Amino acid sequence: MMMTTDMINWPEEKVQKLMGHYKEILSLLGEDPEREGLLKTPERVAKAMLTLTRGYDMDPKAVLNSAKFQEEYSQMVIVKDIDFFSLCEHHMLPFYGKAHVAYIPNGYITGLSKIARVVDIFSHRLQVQERMTLQIKECIQETLNPLGVMVVVEAKHMCMQMRGVEKQNSITTTSDFTGAFNQAKTREEFMNLIRNNR
Ligand SMILES: [Zn+2]
Numbered sequence: 001m002m003m004t005t006d007m008i009n010w011p012e013e014k015v016q017k018l019m020g021h022y023k024e025i026l027s028l029l030g031e032d033p034e035r036e037g038l039l040k041t042p043e044r045v046a047k048a049m050l051t052l053t054r055g056y057d058m059d060p061k062a063v064l065n066s067a068k069f070q071e072e073y074s075q076m077v078i079v080k081d082i083d084f085f086s087l088c089e090h091h092m093l094p095f096y097g098k099a100h101v102a103y104i105p106n107g108y109i110t111g112l113s114k115i116a117r118v119v120d121i122f123s124h125r126l127q128v129q130e131r132m133t134l135q136i137k138e139c140i141q142e143t144l145n146p147l148g149v150m151v152v153v154e155a156k157h158m159c160m161q162m163r164g165v166e167k168q169n170s171i172t173t174t175s176d177f178t179g180a181f182n183q184a185k186t187r188e189e190f191m192n193l194i195r196n197n198r
Helices: 012-028 041-052 060-065 112-123 129-144 184-195
Strands: 068-070 077-088 094-104 108-110 148-157 172-177
Touching: 012 041, 060 112, 060 129, 077 112, 077 129, 077 148, 077 184, 094 112, 094 129, 094 184, 108 112, 108 129, 112 129, 129 148, 129 172, 148 184
Parallel strands: none
Antiparallel strands: 068 108, 077 094, 094 148, 148 172
16 A cells, blocks of 8 residues: 555644645735645645654654664674755755765664664754754764764755756765764775765
8 A cells, every 4th residue: 555645644733724824825926725726735735844844753862772782893884875855944945865874883783774764854854954964973973872973965955956056966965973984094985985886
């Protein structure tokens, strides 16, 4: 069965309030919210926005702690090419791309899928790419306490591309790191590994 957003139990009061606002916005933009094609649009937009910002109600540290295992492995663990979709907090338009995460365990590891979940949670909030990069880093550092963590995010920003502020297809890259990744050699090892197979 296909999971659609219609099957999620939305907080009805929130949906109703958002619907009212989006109906008003349609009018202000010069549309007729009563025409057939737009009748269900405020409800759809309200539910879409609740989906795209669902990360506010989720605790990324709890996700990591739920799958935190003691392990002596102390080589670099890399999760690369994590697809993400977020909304920039300045225009509420999408920015999307890939996140790459590396950490060097210090007695504890986590499930690889949990790293992707952390990216998913932070990206489902209104964001700026720089802060999202930092939050992912801090969440992993504070929960797993590794010898080091590094996060690289590559994204396209629709708010720039659609408004013609930047050349089409330009990619913004941000990175942040702690501990062992302060050494250029360690950062290089990670960067070489995520550049492979491109
Ligand atoms: Zn923007």
